[in-house]
Amino acid sequence: MKSGYDLIVIGAGPAGLTAAKAAAESGLKVALLERKDTVHEILRMCGMMLVTLSGNYMGERVIHNEEKGLLCFPHCGFSLKYDGPTKDFFSWEIYSPSGEKIVFGDYTSNLQKGKAGRASAVYNKSWFLRGLVEECKHLGVNFFAGENVIRATKDGEGVEVLTSDGKHFKGVFAIAADGRQSRVARSMGLNKNRSFYASITSIGYEMTNLNLPHPHALYQPLVKSGDPPMMGFILPRACDYQGEDVWLVMTSNVDMRADHEAIFEEFTQRSRFADWFKGARKVRKCGCTGNMYAPLFHPFKDNVLFVGDAGWCQEAEMTGAVMSGWKAANTVVHALKEKKYNEEGIQPYLEWWKTYYLEKLDYNVFLKNLYMPILCSDSEIDYLFATIQETLPTVLDPYEVPTHMGRAMAKIIPTIKKGKPALLKKIEKFASFPPHVVLRNTIRAGFHCNFTI
Numbered sequence: 001m002k003s004g005y006d007l008i009v010i011g012a013g014p015a016g017l018t019a020a021k022a023a024a025e026s027g028l029k030v031a032l033l034e035r036k037d038t039v040h041e042i043l044r045m046c047g048m049m050l051v052t053l054s055g056n057y058m059g060e061r062v063i064h065n066e067e068k069g070l071l072c073f074p075h076c077g078f079s080l081k082y083d084g085p086t087k088d089f090f091s092w093e094i095y096s097p098s099g100e101k102i103v104f105g106d107y108t109s110n111l112q113k114g115k116a117g118r119a120s121a122v123y124n125k126s127w128f129l130r131g132l133v134e135e136c137k138h139l140g141v142n143f144f145a146g147e148n149v150i151r152a153t154k155d156g157e158g159v160e161v162l163t164s165d166g167k168h169f170k171g172v173f174a175i176a177a178d179g180r181q182s183r184v185a186r187s188m189g190l191n192k193n194r195s196f197y198a199s200i201t202s203i204g205y206e207m208t209n210l211n212l213p214h215p216h217a218l219y220q221p222l223v224k225s226g227d228p229p230m231m232g233f234i235l236p237r238a239c240d241y242q243g244e245d246v247w248l249v250m251t252s253n254v255d256m257r258a259d260h261e262a263i264f265e266e267f268t269q270r271s272r273f274a275d276w277f278k279g280a281r282k283v284r285k286c287g288c289t290g291n292m293y294a295p296l297f298h299p300f301k302d303n304v305l306f307v308g309d310a311g312w313c314q315e316a317e318m319t320g321a322v323m324s325g326w327k328a329a330n331t332v333v334h335a336l337k338e339k340k341y342n343e344e345g346i347q348p349y350l351e352w353w354k355t356y357y358l359e360k361l362d363y364n365v366f367l368k369n370l371y372m373p374i375l376c377s378d379s380e381i382d383y384l385f386a387t388i389q390e391t392l393p394t395v396l397d398p399y400e401v402p403t404h405m406g407r408a409m410a411k412i413i414p415t416i417k418k419g420k421p422a423l424l425k426k427i428e429k430f431a432s433f434p435p436h437v438v439l440r441n442t443i444r445a446g447f448h449c450n451f452t453i
C-alpha cells in the first residue's frame with residue numbers, strides 16, 4: 001500500500017510517545033504530531049504517582065530499575081527510560097471532614113521497611129517525557145511540534161490527518177493519543193453515544209513548608225460532603241524547590257460554575273486541615289479540567305486506533321497509557337506485515353482493550369469513589385470513618401480502593417445497624433445505584449460536549 005507514513009501518532013503524551021517509539025523500533029515510518037511547542041512542558045496538572053510499584057494494575061506490576069534508569073513492564077515485555085528522580089511514599093490517608101481517617105497502609109511500619117514497604121513513588125513526568133522524545137528522535141520518528149490536529153478521515157485504504165493550519169498528513173494507520181478531551185474522538189463523532197458523568201476541575205499549587213502528620217504520605221481530605229462534594233489532595237513531588245521539599249496541593253470539584261480559587265482558600269486556610277498549611281509557601285500554580293464520559297467500547301474507526309486517555313473515562317494513569325500505546329503500535333506493525341490495513345488487522349488491540357481497559361479498569365468502580373460524599377452527610381462520613389478501625393492494605397489503585405472500602409464497610413454493618421439504621425439504608429444503595437442516578441447533579445453541572453465539528 002502506498003502512503004506517506006506507515007503510522008501517524010496524534011499527541012505526544014505518555015501513550016503517544018510510547019506508541020511512536022515502539023513503531024519506530026520495528027522499522028515503521030512514523031509521524032508524531034503534538035499540539036504543544038515543547039513536549040515535556042507539563043501544562044496540565046498531574047499527580048505524577050507511579051501507581052503500580054506496590055501492586056498490580058491492569059495485570060501489570062511496574063518495576064523501577066533505578067540502577068539502569070528504566071521503568072520495566074515485565075508482563076507486557078517492554079521497558080521505558082526513566083533516569084530521573086523519585087520520592088517514595090508509604091500510605092494513602094483519606095480524611096473525613098472532621099479529621100477521622102481511613103488509611104491504606106500503616107505509615108510507621110511501612111516506613112521502617114524502606115523500599116519494601118512503600119505504597120509507591122512519585123516521579124518527574126517532564127523528565128520522563130523528555131527521555132521518550134529523545135528516544136523517538138534517535139529512532140527516526142518525524143516529529144512535528146506545535147501542530148494542532150483537528151480531524152482524521154478515511155483516505156482510500158488509509159487515513160488523512162488535518163491540522164488547524166491546514167497541513168495534511170497521510171498514513172496507513174493513525175493512533176489518536178490526544179488525551180482525555182480527545183478532539184479526534186469528538187470530531188469523528190465517537191462521543192455521541194458515550195454517557196457523560198461529570199466535568200472535574202482541579203486547581204492547586206506546588207507548595208513548600210507544609211506541616212503534615214506524615215511527610216511521606218498521600219493525603220485525600222474530604223473537605224465537605226454534598227452534591228457536589230469538595231475534595232482535597234496532597235502529594236509529595238519528586239523535585240525540591242531551593243532545597244525545600246515540595247508538595248502538590250489541589251482541590252477538585254465537579255461543579256464547573258464554582259469559584260475554584262475560593263474553594264482552594266477554604267481548604268488551606270479555614271477548613272479543619274488549615275493547620276497543615278500555616279507557614280506554607282506557594283511555588284507554582286497549576287490546574288486542569290476534564291470531562292468524564294463512558295469509555296470507548298470500540299476504540300477504532302476509519303483506520304484510527306484510540307489509546308490512553310483518548311478512549312478512556314477519566315485517567316488511565318501514565319502506566320495504563322503507555323501500555324495501550326505500546327500494544328496499539330505493535331498491533332499496527334503486525335497488521336502492516338500481514339497487509340491487513342483494516343479492522344481485521346488491529347483485532348488483537350481491540351481484544352487487549354476489552355480485557356485490560358474495560359474489564360480490569362471497570363470505570364463504574366472508579367465512579368463509586370464519588371458516591372459516598374454525595375449520598376452521605378459530613379457527620380455520617382465522620383461516623384463511618386471513625387467506626388472503621390482497621391488499617392487497609394497498602395494499595396494505590398483507584399479502581400481497587402472501593403473494593404477494600406466495601407469490605408471494611410461490610411464488617412461494621414452490625415454496628416451501623418444498631419447505631420444508625422437510616423445510614424445503613426444509604427450504604428446498601430452504594431452497591432446497586434446506577435452512576436447516572438447518583439451523579440445526576442454532577443452531570444447537569446458539567447459540560448456535555450455531545451456534538452461534532
Ligand SMILES: Cc1cc2nc3c(=O)[nH]c(=O)nc-3n(C[C@H](O)[C@H](O)[C@H](O)COP(=O)(O)OP(=O)(O)OC[C@H]3O[C@@H](n4cnc5c(N)ncnc54)[C@H](O)[C@@H]3O)c2cc1C
Pocket residue numbers: 010011012013014015016033034035036045046047048049050051147148149150177178179180183184202288290307308309310314315316317318319321
Ligand atoms: C489532576 C490529575 C492528576 C493525575 N495524577 C496522576 C498520577 O499521579 N499518576 C499517573 O500515572 N497519572 C496521573 N494522572 C493521569 C495521567 O496524567 C494521564 O492518565 C496520562 O497522562 C494519560 O496519557 P495520554 O498520553 O493518554 O494523554 P495525555 O497525557 O493527556 O497526552 C495527550 C497529548 O496530546 C496532545 N494533544 C491534545 N490535543 C491535541 C491535538 N488536537 N493535536 C495534537 N496534539 C494534541 C497534548 O498536548 C498532550 O501532549 C493525573 C491526571 C490528572 C488530571
